[in-house]
Amino acid sequence: MKATVTLLAPTGYGKLFYLTCIILNCSAVSAAETFNTSLMVGYSSQADWNNHGQTILSGVYDLDIYINGSWSGNFPVKVDSGEAFWLAGATLKALPIKYIDKKAITKKEWVPVAEIVYGGQARLNRGMLRLDLTIPQARTDKKDRRWIAPELWDAGINGAFTNYSLSYNNLQRHNNDGDADNVFLSLSSGINLAHWQLVDNSQFQRTPRRQGEWNTQSRYVERALPAIHSLFRVGDSYTSSPWFDNIRFRGITLKQDQRMYPDSYRTYMPVIRGNATANAVVSVYQNGSAVYQTNVPPGPFVIDDLMPGGSRSDLTVEVANAGGLTERFTVPYSTISDMLRSGSSEWLLTAGNVQLRNVDLHPAFIQGNGSHGVNNYLTVYSGATLSHDYASFLLGGAFSLPRIGSFSTNVDMARARLNSGESMQGERWKLAYSRFFMTKTNLTLATYYYNTARYLSLYDAVQTNALAREENGRQYLRSKQSFSIILDQTLPPGWGRIAIDGLWRQYWNSDRMLKQYSLTYSNLYKKATWSLAFRRNHYEYDGSEEERRYSSKSYDEQRIDLAVTVPLSLSGNRHSVTLRTSSQDGKYSGMEAGVNSSLESLDYSLNFSHDRTGHSAKFGAYSAWRTPYAKLTGQYSEASDFCQLGIGASGSAVLWRNGVLASGNTGNTFVILDAPGIAQATVNGNPNMRTNRAGRVLVPSVTPYRMNTYLLDNPRGESEGELLGNIGRVTPWAGSINYVQYKTDTRAVFTVKALFDNGQPLPFGAGVTDAEGDSLGYVAQGSLIYLKAKQLPEWLNVQLAEGQEGKACRIHVANAAQTYFCVR
Template identity: 30%
Template sequence: MRLTISVPQAVMSRGARGYVSPELWDQGETAGFINYNFNGSRRRKKGLETEQYYVGLRNGLNVGAWRLRNESSLVGGSDRPWRYRSNRTFAQRDITTLKSQLTLGETFTDSQVFDSVRFRGAALASDDGMLSDSERAYAPVIRGIAETNATVEVRQNGFLLYSGSVSPGPFEIADIYPSGSNGDLSVSVIEADGRVRTFTQAYASLPIMVPAGSLRYSLAGGQVDNNDDQQASPAFASAALIYGLSERITGFAGVQLAEDYQAANIGTGINTGLGAVSMDLTRSVSKVDQRARSGQSLRVRYANTLDVTDTTLAVAGYRYSTEQYRTLNQHVSDSGALGQLRASGLARDRLELSITQIVPGQSASLSLTASEQRYWNLSGKTRQLYLSYNAAWYSLNYSLSIERNEDFGRSGDASTDNRVALSVTLPLGSSPGSSRLSFNAVRDSRGEYNAQAGLNGQVPGDRDTFYSVQAGRDSSSGSFGAGKVSTSTAFGRFEAGYSQGQDYDAFSLSAAGSLVAHAGGVNLGQTLGETFALVQVPDVGGARLKSFSNVETAGNGYAVLPYAQAYRTNWVSLDTRQLGADVDLENAITQIVPRRGAIPVVRFKANVGRRVQFELVRVDGSKVPLGASVEDEQGRALAVVDPGSQALVLSEQDAGSLWVRWSDQRCQATFSLPPRDPSRAYERIRVVCR
């Protein structure tokens, strides 16, 4: 007799997908780094030579849980003195219990509710990266009923997003991660007997929407810093809150307070089934020169994908502001050293639109991006329009685009700039590094044009080096030619280029990479992400990592892993084919879970020596028994004797002794290796075991 109990999936406890326990989060080691980006050029035109140089720096120092960061630049040249400028400096650390980041120094407020403000002070804001995958982004909850032990499949735009088994009865799937922010989901319930039921789950989302029950917040306070000596720097405080009220509705609100300024915002985002829409209202009160102004700003955003027509409305936005409405940045500008309201560019309303249409039956798409801005105090409008058609015919790719920009001066005089561009590329082979022919042409409304043909691709025999050459003509300088070569190494990316026209020539150099100082020494590396790691293979130089191009250990046994995903499991593995016979790894793959901005060390245990095949014979000339254990002088197991009385050993010494043990017996064999022969993968030596 057997009792079978089936529990519906909807009432079963489920772990969150992608969740990693905070106990595993690694805050990393004490280390400092410099991320650099250098660009230099020398130009000659009509006998006049000029030089320009730029160095962008992102510097950092990690000590314990704190991360100090600085962003700065160095600019100079033949026509200007060298100038160093620090853009911002701040310290940051995790607040694990709140799943948040604490930031002190020069930073920016969150921009989801209010316009972002640069300031000096402190900020505390939730960090989505600390959440599980199902808590990070808004996603629909799919519910249904299975009649048998069934399989549920979820697709979006034809792509399979989820496949899982459910028990008979109600089921609920909450950890679906759509491939885009919009596009209805097709749900198939495949019963055990093969029957298939399909239904559609409407889905659309906007960035401000969060899952039901999820809370996002940001708090900030300090002094507004617009990096302008002519503007005031008032003290301010800001708070914003976003909460998932239900599976379809997200609510949000915020307040901003400063000297003679207050603003409050309230809004909601809804998945309507016909698309995602959000609406919010902000009211501001601003006082300048004893004159108070209060106003409102209404913002509406909409996004949707129409599966029937393959149309993606990425975002449609409209914002209307009354004449007396002010953002905090506008209030600070009005309160500047001039002591009067600044009358330029007081926004009235703004319309934005972004649409992509797939052309049926063709490998083509049509994209439109447009915006229009009107002002209270200026008679003109600013308009931007960009329309592009992208298509492929066999291996030939081409695009045609139209750009139109309308602007106006302070007097209201309108100026219009129209451009038409054509681009064509044709690969000359099927491999990823194959050379490509290209043609690009641009013409504007003034009749000026630029047309060029080129060839670019991978340098034969070097998968990390690329070249490009162009020749063409433009209306301002006549015929020209240009060439460029770039290469990626373990120490960064480097590029050199040269171009020449009828009355000019130019030479350029660029380099991007990093320098990391740590307890194990100093290493050069590629451009670093926000979170990166060090890889240590003791005493082994030239060890390469899988899945990371050109990342290998230097002479000190360290390599710089340029990027890692914070709060998620990152697998790191070595390419053992590159290590050679004289290196033994105890582990070739391991994992790390770094905190945001951390510099953890990924440690691999390696033994380095010489590979030797010992032929072991006893004093009477007999063989050592099969399976006997071979150990070093410290008792560490090195190998097992094979049927031929041989043992392949990695010896860390050129001379010494081995112990061979079997049953209740043992013997000792002393050895002295000949000078190293680079042409041999391993040595062979006969020793007597006494």
């Protein structure tokens, strides 16, 4: 069948239509940029200049994957001519995409991206090696922005580490009473091997009274269990229950590690639920300020990733639907330390033997507790401690009540049989209250504890049995009741703020009593800050020693402190002047004046003080120098009757397969950054954290289970190498030693002058390779060849364009000629 095409002369809107089609067609054609070689002369016009317009070659590439603009990880991606993409089945398990049968899909070797974007788009950025996926928000698994999937957590490498703090002080008395030396060393060390960590925390102290002794606080082996978001530990450590006494023990601990969860899981905020009648913008306000905003499709929505914003007032939610309808409702917000977000849980199991210091009793025990956020208003928790002749059970709850505040209450019922045969049974009650009032009064915490007369905790029972065995008449103090309160009031703008705190404590088997109260007013005048504090302490004793000292079994102390800090600005550095004065019991007590300064790597202070009690004046100086490998400190004080000199050093060190690295900072999770050949590069702009001559630097204080990003800044002229990518990322296990390597080019630069054998210059821009075909450089102006190689090769190939006589010519550079010839 013969096809017939008829051309019609366009008129009116037809002309506009045709013109639009021509423009669009030209635009499509020009998408692949080309270079007009007619602008070149000689052989240069025959070189291939259009390779930059080519699409990426088919193959498998490691690409950064971004979902709706958020980085999700670096994964292998199979690319087909830059237009079609496949992801490995195992990769999909780590991506935050909902409604995928991940168990079935991970069995496939490669999955087309088109099957998982639900009508969205996939776009490749070849220059950034980045694949952007646009997916409807309802299909994405919304996670905390800082949280990274467990599949991307890095367990680290084998190695050993230590954090150290060493100080030496020498005190010389002017009354010929001799001098005294004091040495203190604190070590927090560990060995990481096959995902297990051996940790030791010890101190050494030498004084005139102690001729040097080691004291081990804890020593244990632990391992993270990411599959159940938990931590397993065995050895000497301390219990960490929030409701029972913390005691030293030897045994095992299995506990949920909250650091493995998103921040929104670990912190209490109400879960907001609502319904949108159309595409809508949901905004959350607190004290009139927007703290959250998101777009939602029609239908029910849930906001469960809201984070605290500093204020503790109720939340106002506004749902602006696309049809013009706007709905508003209020979500009450009040919290206390025991509250958990709705749906969140926390648990802990401990078993072992009690290991109290200077106590020769080591009863076995088992302890466990757990809590769960039922909804926005209720969190329930319970726990138990079981041992030989001892048992206690705890039950409690935390409540967030609209317009009333937050309460937490629990009761611990304990029964103990002492070695003397006496049976003790009692309860410990706790009541805590917290509320933020609309007057900006913040009652942070008011806590009351009451122990009945025959209540004993496990710690109390062990101490009581131990003292009974000593038969020296000493008694263990058992708490009866205590009350503490912290109240903070923000005044109108310009009037400052007032803080009140108090503590009251009594004991059952002693007349001792403690009452402490303080009232502090603080304000800001221009750039200066000042505060005035009133403190009152009341002590009651039951011993004759205290009665002889104070001529009474009670003692009262009133103290007033005034402090003023004035910041100064000198050459862009941070300086301040501080003045403090105090009175005690209505009489002048002392004063202190000081100057503090912070430079790039040096902090120092000078101070002068006077003490009425000793009728003496004292001058002091302190300095701290932060180096890339250690923090060094020095201090000197002198008064009329003594002088004191002190020096110190602190930092951390890591032993790994390539040697030892040190840092002036401390931490228990480390990252080794390795940029071969890049010396003196700063990390994230920190001048005190630089790569060494080999291009390596130790970074302590890494945040575990979160993405840590490190930007290397390579100063010009400081190193021989070139960074091919200056951003490194790692998501480490807690306590691990991680290794991040940067791609660098450490080849040397060579220049070679070459011509064709007929004396004509080589084509400008032509590529140059070695005998194996590896690219080394190009031909620049004046037929000068620029090369980068470990060493200058014997033979060079210059790539010529199609149609030119011969596709390449060769240069033999073995001799020492000044000009070489390229022979075809």
